[in-house]
Amino acid sequence: MSVFDEKIDRSKTASVKWELTKVIFGEEDLWPMWVADMDFKPPKAVLDALKKRLDHGIFGYTFVPNTTSQAIVEWLFKRHQWEVNPSWLSYCGGVVQAISTAITAFTNEGDPIIIQSPVYTPFFDMVEKNNRKVVNSPLIREGNKYKMDFAGFESALKEGCKVFILCNPHNPGGRVWTKEELLKIGELCLKYNCLILSDEIHSDLIYKAYKHTPMASISDEISEKTVTFVAPSKTFNLAGLHSAVAIIKNPTLRKQFNQVQKRQGHFGLNIFGIVGMEAAYREGEAWLEDLIDYLEENKNYAIAFLKKHLPKITCMEPEGTYLLWLDCRELGFSDEELRQLLLEKGKLALEPGPKYGPGGNGFVRMNIACPRDYLIEGLNRLKKALS
Ligand SMILES: Cc1ncc(COP(=O)(O)O)c(C=O)c1O
Structure with a gap:
């Protein structure tokens, strides 16, 4: 059993x-x-770490320590061969919240944003509830799999979209986008100066025959134009702990993102989110x-x-x-x-x-x-x- x-x-x-x-x-x-x-x-290591922290008994203001950022970057390198500097990390209470922060930071009201339907519902909601406009570039069904429609995507970019929300891997279709697909879509984004918000929350749940490629690991140019979101919530079933991470290499984008977080009064994570995340990435x-x-x-x-x-x-x-x-x-x-x-x-x-x-x-x-x-x-x- x-x-x-x-x-x-x-x-x-x-x-x-x-x-x-x-x-x-x-x-x-x-x-x-x-x-x-x-x-x-x-x-079990996550439960033990949470119990230990609970038993300590004091739950005052807490910052995210370097040991946690270190555990995250080591995990990303070990699992996805992606080299991330700890200074690129910003912490968020969830990926949906982080997407909303990014939309606010990088676009203005009325701006068009590309998504590829069918896709995780809050992508639509976060665009529309922030008074931005969804430009849809639907996925194409080929055989029994979704494929990206590159020509349709380029037409959408021509409408002036400056942000694209990518679901990598894809919910609900379960595609683990290949490096070739990501390169192609990434190059189109570079050509039209469009930022990529890459939601990689499902990136650790990959079946044995496949391999996840972080969008930002494809090339230096693409990494400068990509904001990536990861979290231990799907991987280790910790959604109720509300911890997620935005990874932003480009210092200008990172500053813009962090400024919106500050404006919203958002500083750090809750204690159990920090402890659970670190234990999961270190020992899970x-x-x-x-x-x-x-x-x-x-x-x-x-x-x-x-x-x-x-x-x-x-x-x-x-x-x-x-x-x-x-x-x-x-x-x-x-x-x-x-x-x-x-x-x-x-x-x-x-x-x-x-x-x-x-x-x-x-x-x-x-x-x-x-x-x-x-x-x-x-x-x-x-x-x-x-x-
Ligand atoms: C693609 C995707 N992004 C984000 C989330 C939710 O993330 P969070 O709970 O961190 O806001 C989900 C949950 O199903 C999801 O499938």
Whole structure:
């Protein structure tokens, strides 16, 4: 039995995934495979470090120590062969918050910003809620994978976009963009003087046959025009600790970003976010390797199940992330019918595809970061709802 098979009761912990399903989906007793967190405990070293800090008992103002920045840069080098100087790091309470800060720092109201749909919903929200304009360059489906539309992207750049928000790896499609793809899109951004905000929150969850490339590691020129966001939250299931990092090599951009943070009264992280992040990056690697094996088995199990029981659903096989992007269009249901069947007949909470913007209709997103028995329960409910 794997540690990841352990079933941990998350009720009465104010878990968004388990306890907000009724509020979000309007139905009781739903099986939750929607929001992107995992039903696993983090590595033991993280729990030990948090307990030790808790036992100390004093929780006054705390800065992020050099040992934490050192742990982060060592991790980025070890996992992604990316050399980062600790002075390039700025700390944030989350990646979405950091994207909003960057939008405020690098653009003005009304400015156009490129995104590639279907994509993580807050990309739209952070642009629009900051009174900027979304310019969409939709991804193209080729075979059973998303590809970037370089010609469409160049047309979008010609509309005067000065910022592009990249999802690397891609949520919801699970693509781990290749170095060639990133180089091509990066060079287009350089040609039109467009900054790249590269959200790399899923970059540690990469299946064995693939390799993550940090956008900023592609070339010196691209690194000067890229702001990267990473966090231990997806990798080690620490989203509730609210710690994330913006990595900005270009000193002018870094100053602009930090000035907005200061203006917002944002200084540093909470104590447990700091301690948990450092312990995870320092001591979590072996646990992560085991997690990736477990997720890979979950992914393979789910895809085989779908082929056997729901052959009209096509799963975009993820190269990274613990998210399955299920194309249900061949079933012939509208999005509203899909929603009703899943909730009322299957009692299953999945993310509805239209949330991810143009290209999401007819899809649903399933989170498979759970014990195998939970996965099987969810798949059986999917079968009940849609077969
Ligand atoms: C691409 C992407 N960025 C950011 C986030 C959320 O980051 P945070 O919780 O640090 O704001 C998620 C969560 O699902 C995500 O998928």
